[in-house]
Amino acid sequence: MTKVFILDANQQPLYPVRISRARLLLSEGKATVFQRYPFTIILKESLSHSKLEQLGFKIHPSTARRK
Secondary structure (H helix, E strand, O other): OOEEEEEOOOOOEEEEEEHHHHHHHHHOOOEEEEEOOOOEEEEOOOOOOOOOOEOOOOOOHHHHOOO
């Protein structure tokens, strides 16, 4: 199962979506191709109530110190 990276209109990363969802957003004109490698799409409009969750990450302090 391959995922497609997705950015909102403000270029903030959202959780990756399946290829079928990305294809649907592109065909409906709600998104455009932002980058070809890695394949990333960007939404044309901001989402008022986000159906797609915003991507966030945390760095665990003990793993950040490893060399």
